[in-house]
Amino acid sequence: MKMKTFIADTMVEAVDQMKQELGEDAYVIESEMIRTGGFLGMFQKNRVKIVAGLDDVAHRPASSRSASTFSQENEVVVERLTSEVSEMKKMIETMHVHEKRSKYPDVLHSQYESLRSRGFSDELAGVVCDAVYGLIKRRDVIEDYEVVELIGEQLFMRYEHLPFGNVSEEKKYIQVVGPTGVGKTTTLAKIAARFVLEKKKKVAFMTTDTYRIGAIEQLKTYAHLLQAPVHVIYSKEDFLRAKEALASYDHVFIDTAGRNYRNKQYVEELVQLIERDEELVTYGVVSLTGKIEDIEAAVDALKPLQLKQFVLTKLDETLSYGTIFHLLDTYEKGIVYCTDGQEVPEDLYEPTLNELIHLAIGSEVKADES
Numbered sequence: 001m002k003m004k005t006f007i008a009d010t011m012v013e014a015v016d017q018m019k020q021e022l023g024e025d026a027y028v029i030e031s032e033m034i035r036t037g038g039f040l041g042m043f044q045k046n047r048v049k050i051v052a053g054l055d056d057v058a059h060r061p062a063s064s065r066s067a068s069t070f071s072q073e074n075e076v077v078v079e080r081l082t083s084e085v086s087e088m089k090k091m092i093e094t095m096h097v098h099e100k101r102s103k104y105p106d107v108l109h110s111q112y113e114s115l116r117s118r119g120f121s122d123e124l125a126g127v128v129c130d131a132v133y134g135l136i137k138r139r140d141v142i143e144d145y146e147v148v149e150l151i152g153e154q155l156f157m158r159y160e161h162l163p164f165g166n167v168s169e170e171k172k173y174i175q176v177v178g179p180t181g182v183g184k185t186t187t188l189a190k191i192a193a194r195f196v197l198e199k200k201k202k203v204a205f206m207t208t209d210t211y212r213i214g215a216i217e218q219l220k221t222y223a224h225l226l227q228a229p230v231h232v233i234y235s236k237e238d239f240l241r242a243k244e245a246l247a248s249y250d251h252v253f254i255d256t257a258g259r260n261y262r263n264k265q266y267v268e269e270l271v272q273l274i275e276r277d278e279e280l281v282t283y284g285v286v287s288l289t290g291k292i293e294d295i296e297a298a299v300d301a302l303k304p305l306q307l308k309q310f311v312l313t314k315l316d317e318t319l320s321y322g323t324i325f326h327l328l329d330t331y332e333k334g335i336v337y338c339t340d341g342q343e344v345p346e347d348l349y350e351p352t353l354n355e356l357i358h359l360a361i362g363s364e365v366k367a368d369e370s
């Protein structure tokens, strides 16, 4: 490699000199401003100094490098540049997110991160923290607990119009639907037991789960403890007959099979089997241990069943409580029950919004007196 230094009044002149002397392949390795001339340090002039370089390979006559060597070299360069550009894009995106959130003071930023770690989406955590930021930005000092309380208040205001608890006691038929293994049968047994033990109701069961081996036996075990009859429904006619037979009962709890409801046919079968009327209420059962995308896909598929509210299960197995608020945001339906264990009927409760917020952020909301 050949190297040479050029000094000129401007960068453009220095580069011109370099190209005249070393040719078009020469390039600038480094450049700096220097001061030259003058007298005793006075009247000095700013000039540009560049160190130019010229690779030996560029000196060789073109014929000595084959076309294929050129194209191979070009490919390597293009590949390197593409990967560098994509790295830079990623860095810029990360910087954007960071810049967006770092507008928060530290005390709020750490709560934003805490919401994210509990399963709140970027978007929801951002909306809530933006609102809190609006409230605190003129304050010089703010404590952690105050920020947490303000977040709680924001969540409360956002969802207070939705129904929490308040199972539809006026409905005779109470149906649960949801993906496989979320806890439908166990939860139905818990609810039915509460109706018998606390509300002194006369209850019965129906099940459309004729797919899973042992499903009917599982329900019969619970029904036996409550001395309640179980009707197995294979067809719409079975359903109508069972309805007649159970005319004198206060409530009939309808269990359904857990299936991959992304398959529309399964949803249609269920719609056909259990005739919808004013006396029927359907609750969607969602396990909080599920991935949010899977939960959304299942709930979307269940739309024809007109879910009234959600039952949230397995709260004892996760800390991802952000999923609860994601559901409230996306579907605008409240939560009728939560379950937090396998014990029937103990591990079931009708939540208030305040309790759910407390679970998620560890703060009570003063505004909620309910």
Ligand SMILES: Nc1nc2c(ncn2[C@@H]2O[C@H](COP(=O)(O)OP(=O)(O)OP(=O)(O)O)[C@@H](O)[C@H]2O)c(=O)[nH]1
Pocket (backbone or CB within 6 Å): 179, 180, 181, 182, 183, 184, 185, 186, 187, 209, 212, 215, 256, 257, 258, 259, 313, 314, 315, 316, 317, 339, 340, 341, 342, 347
């Ligand atoms: N830890 C925990 N386990 C639960 C809870 N609710 C249900 N389970 C357990 O989850 C498992 C599945 O419960 P099931 O009631 O059979 O679920 P399912 O939705 O009826 O299942 P399929 O009918 O097969 O779709 C059982 O072992 C239950 O004991 C809960 O709140 N917490």
Ligand SMILES: [Mg+2]
Pocket (backbone or CB within 6 Å): 184, 185, 186, 209, 215, 255, 256, 257, 258
């Ligand atoms: Mg079941």
